[in-house]
Amino acid sequence: MGGVPTRSIVRAGLFGGAGAIYVALVGLYTKFADLELVGEQVTLGRVLIVAPAFVAAYAVTRPRVVAGERHSVDLRGGLAVGALSGLVGAGLFAAALWFADWFGVDRIREVFVAITEPLVDFLTFDKGVPAGLPLLIVLCAAGGVVGGFVRTAPAAIRRPASAGVLAVILLGLLQRIIPIVFVQLGFEADWLYERGAGLTWFGGLIVFVVAAAANALWNQDGGRTRERVRRNVGQAPAAKVGLFVAILAILTILPLLLGTAISEVLGSVMIYVLLGLGLNIVVGYAGLLDLGYVAFFAFGAYTTGLLTGAFLNTTTGAATPALSADLNFYVAVWIVALLAAGVGLLIGAPVLRLRGDYLAIVTLGLGEIVSVITASKWAQPLIGGPQGMRGVTKAEVLGLNFQDNPQHFYYLALAFVLLAAFVSWRLSTSRIGRAWNAMREDEQVADAMGISTTKFKLLAFALGGAIGSLGGALFAVSIGSLTPASFEITVSITALAVVILGGLGSIPGVLVGALVLIGLPGLLREFEEYRALIYGGALVAIMILRPQGLIPNVRRSRELEDEEVTQDAWATAAGARSEAVAAVLPGGGLGVEQEDLE
Amino acid sequence: MSAPEHLLELTDVAKHFGGLYALSGLSFQVDPGEIVSVIGPNGAGKSTMFNVVTGLYGPDDGGIRFRGADIVGLAPNQVTKLGIARTFQTVHLFPNMTILENAMVGQHCRTRSGVFGSVLGLPGTRREEQRIRERARESLGFFGSRLVGYREEQPASALSYANRRRLEMARALATDPALVMLDEPTAGMNPRETLELRDHIVRMRDELGLTVLVIEHDMRVVKGVSDRVVALDYGRKIAEGSYEEVANDPQVIEAYLGTKAVG
Numbered sequence: 062m063g064g065v066p067t068r069s070i071v072r073a074g075l076f077g078g079a080g081a082i083y084v085a086l087v088g089l090y091t092k093f094a095d096l097e098l099v100g101e102q103v104t105l106g107r108v109l110i111v112a113p114a115f116v117a118a119y120a121v122t123r124p125r126v127v128a129g130e131r132h133s134v135d136l137r138g139g140l141a142v143g144a145l146s147g148l149v150g151a152g153l154f155a156a157a158l159w160f161a162d163w164f165g166v167d168r169i170r171e172v173f174v175a176i177t178e179p180l181v182d183f184l185t186f187d188k189g190v191p192a193g194l195p196l197l198i199v200l201c202a203a204g205g206v207v208g209g210f211v212r213t214a215p216a217a218i219r220r221p222a223s224a225g226v227l228a229v230i231l232l233g234l235l236q237r238i239i240p241i242v243f244v245q246l247g248f249e250a251d252w253l254y255e256r257g258a259g260l261t262w263f264g265g266l267i268v269f270v271v272a273a274a275a276n277a278l279w280n281q282d283g284g285r286t287r288e289r290v291r292r293n294v295g296q297a298p299a300a301k302v303g304l305f306v307a308i309l310a311i312l313t314i315l316p317l318l319l320g321t322a323i324s325e326v327l328g329s330v331m332i333y334v335l336l337g338l339g340l341n342i343v344v345g346y347a348g349l350l351d352l353g354y355v356a357f358f359a360f361g362a363y364t365t366g367l368l369t370g371a372f373l374n375t376t377t378g379a380a381t382p383a384l385s386a387d388l389n390f391y392v393a394v395w396i397v398a399l400l401a402a403g404v405g406l407l408i409g410a411p412v413l414r415l416r417g418d419y420l421a422i423v424t425l426g427l428g429e430i431v432s433v434i435t436a437s438k439w440a441q442p443l444i445g446g447p448q449g450m451r452g453v454t455k456a457e458v459l460g461l462n463f464q465d466n467p468q469h470f471y472y473l474a475l476a477f478v479l480l481a482a483f484v485s486w487r488l489s490t491s492r493i494g495r496a497w498n499a500m501r502e503d504e505q506v507a508d509a510m511g512i513s514t515t516k517f518k519l520l521a522f523a524l525g526g527a528i529g530s531l532g533g534a535l536f537a538v539s540i541g542s543l544t545p546a547s548f549e550i551t552v553s554i555t556a557l558a559v560v561i562l563g564g565l566g567s568i569p570g571v572l573v574g575a576l577v578l579i580g581l582p583g584l585l586r587e588f589e590e591y592r593a594l595i596y597g598g599a600l601v602a603i604m605i606l607r608p609q610g611l612i613p614n615v616r617r618s619r620e621l622e623d624e625e626v627t628q629d630a631w632a633t634a635a636g637a638r639s640e641a642v643a644a645v646l647p648g649g650g651l652g653v654e655q656e657d658l659e
Numbered sequence: 660m661s662a663p664e665h666l667l668e669l670t671d672v673a674k675h676f677g678g679l680y681a682l683s684g685l686s687f688q689v690d691p692g693e694i695v696s697v698i699g700p701n702g703a704g705k706s707t708m709f710n711v712v713t714g715l716y717g718p719d720d721g722g723i724r725f726r727g728a729d730i731v732g733l734a735p736n737q738v739t740k741l742g743i744a745r746t747f748q749t750v751h752l753f754p755n756m757t758i759l760e761n762a763m764v765g766q767h768c769r770t771r772s773g774v775f776g777s778v779l780g781l782p783g784t785r786r787e788e789q790r791i792r793e794r795a796r797e798s799l800g801f802f803g804s805r806l807v808g809y810r811e812e813q814p815a816s817a818l819s820y821a822n823r824r825r826l827e828m829a830r831a832l833a834t835d836p837a838l839v840m841l842d843e844p845t846a847g848m849n850p851r852e853t854l855e856l857r858d859h860i861v862r863m864r865d866e867l868g869l870t871v872l873v874i875e876h877d878m879r880v881v882k883g884v885s886d887r888v889v890a891l892d893y894g895r896k897i898a899e900g901s902y903e904e905v906a907n908d909p910q911v912i913e914a915y916l917g918t919k920a921v922g
Binding site for chain 2: 483484487488491492493494495496498499502503505506507508509510511512513514515520524
């Protein structure tokens with residue numbers, strides 16, 4: 062059908078149905094049944110009914126390569142294929158629901174706790190099984206049709222339409238943030254958002270139209286406008302500076318617009334931006350996969366506590382640590398960074414000879430060692446062990462309180478982030494950045510070209526460690542008390558996810574990665590318990606759809622371009638050719654007259 | 660004591676991989692301003708000799724002196740810093756860096772900007788960066804117009820095969836070497852490119868004042884450039900001398916063509 066094999070369509074449909082069943086099993090439907098995006102009808106739960114069929118149909122209508130030729134599915138085929146795969150998926154989903162109803166929801170619930178009567182009610186639109194099933198099937202099939210449409214419709218239609226829908230969903234999700242911004246700016250928000258709920262129908266329509274129009278403008282002339290803007294902004298220094306100033310201005314006023322609760326989320330985003338920037342030097346620039354980055358985070362946090370006069374928690378009350386100083390935070394933090402650079406050298410030295418997987422495993426182990434030490438009785442006299450520390454400095458200066466006031470803390474974090482971003486940027490465009498780059502691309506050749514790989518690996522670990530420890534120091538200031546639970550392997554994984562999602566080697570990418578992975582789950586508290594699911598899903602999606610990251614580094618995206626000829630491919634070609642030459646060469650007496658050539 | 664005029668001096672160098680002797684008892688010298696070709700059938704140990712000299716492998720026995728100083732046991736980057744630059748048998752560039760950046764990497768060992776200079780943008784660092792750029796352009800310019808102009812900003816992976824070879828040589832020249840070691844520089848090139856390269860090798864000596872040690876299979880090139888030829892087989896030197904001497908040496912002919920059938 063439409064050039065797509067029927068088997069593929071059915072398989073995609075079944076995947077879609079299975080996806081919907083999975084969403085039901087993990088409890089997402091019941092969780093989001095009442096999260097209204099637009100009006101009362103369009104809830105996130107209902108979007109999730111449509112979504113699996115949409116994704117399946119979108120995937121199965123992709124262009125196919127048959128015998129070296131690329132065949133796109135046309136619009137009619139796309140709609141038909143989408144409808145069919147949607148129906149297949151809907152059939153599976155409905156059958157599962159029917160089975161659940163027949164078997165007894167309460168009996169299933171003993172194993173799958175998310176399968177409840179309210180779930181069945183939600184999925185059958187309160188009509189019950191089987192009366193509500195046709196509607197469910199129609200909705201899923203519609204998802205399939207839309208999926209096929211989005212893949213196969215002319216770009217001039219599907220791009221603005223997709224942008225509009227995405228904008229509506231995004232603004233619907235941000236229903237707790239945008240109204241606050243409006244009120245802070247002195248605007249009415251009632252026309253756009255229902256009070257305490259999603260967009261109004263009118264607001265949704267406006268958002269859709271505006272986003273679609275903006276997208277259409279951006280893509281007009283078949284993308285020439287976009288290219289022109291990109292070229293101008295990319296090359297004119299004034300435009301670059303303007304863009305930078307604009308971003309800086311937005312970052313500066315953000316907490317004033319968003320209020321305390323959201324500023325708190327932004328504070329954690331900034332801490333992860335700092336971690337991401339540090340890890341980006343190690344992984345993105347130098348190409349050393351470090352899975353134990355939490356070591357620097359923990360080191361920075363505890364050392365800050367020790368240097369600024371924090372107490373140990375003990376069963377009998379507070380105690381002074383075995384080693385302690387009472388320095389001003391703004392003095393202590395530089396000592397922390399310096400010491401962390403030293404720790405970076407210590408961690409770097411034993412792993413210098415390791416590459417790739419082995420390096421990752423060893424750093425993972427080193428990170429775990431640090432986590433275990435923070436929680437150990439052995440370290441109790443120094444850092445409090447399982448009970449941890451409290452009373453970390455509030456770093457007060459000029460009447461600002463960085464512990465109790467999230468808006469103030471945001472500015473402290475922003476200052477450190479700007480510093481770290483500046484250092485990263487300068488390094489990446491310098492002789493040092495070039496050496497890291499060469500080393501990442503081919504370590505042995507870099508060595509043969511005069512780059513001391515030992516020195517530059519250690520430098521990456523030291524600088525990455527210093528910046529990571531600043532993240533730890535800020536974290537300590539922001540929460541005031543330290544317990545081992547904050548320093549587990551999830552920190553390493555999250556920081557790495559931030560860097561990879563944003564794009565390895567890209568400084569703006571780190572900011573975007575942290576906003577997506579830390580900011581969104583923090584802002585949408587309903588998502589909190591699905592954080593791990595979101596990370597996993599986001600990373601899998603990014604690896605498949607956009608492996609160079611959301612905002613890729615130029616070089617990194619080159620590495621992943623399809624037409625790239627790899628070094629191995631050159632080698633094979635060169636080998637074949639040089640053998641061919643060698644075969645003809647030692648003619649009689651080894652001499653060949655030059656006239657043959659000229 | 661050997662006379663200090665030798666630029667590079669190998670004495671009884673041996674290297675084995677397990678039981679296989681890739682090099683054994685290999686001795687020869689390269690004098691300043693010479694072009695010396697190393698020939699020999701596949702597996703004769705030519706590339707192994709390069710790797711041993713440049714520090715990629717340590718020799719199992721014997722001595723290697725460069726400008727009179729022992730260089731055995733030095734890391735490749737230290738050897739490069741002393742003034743030996745090389746290319747590889749299979750081209751090894753930094754494919755995702757631009758052409759200019761590839762050449763700029765060559766200047767790394769001649770420059771010294773550190774973290775503070777780079778982050779603070781100190782005037783000294785900026786001047787040095789400018790010098791690196793100029794020096795890199797200069798070595799790219801050695802190959803005429805092929806690697807300059809708009810090409811500078813292209814990734815190395817965008818180059819044709821022959822230009823990759825040239826860029827690899829330009830990168831080696833950018834390390835400001837005294838001795839350039841080229842491992843089969845004409846491999847995979849067409850006859851016209853081969854001829855052009857032959858001239859470049861001669862120009863490296865005549866215009867840049869460099870000493871060149873070149874592994875080469877193409878006898879037209881060997882004949883055209885060599886002041887001296889060293890022939891290897893099974894890791895041993897089987898002949899040394901002028902091109903004519905070596906080309907007519909019975910052992911060399913036998914190594915290439917095999918033993919004459921008896922009877």
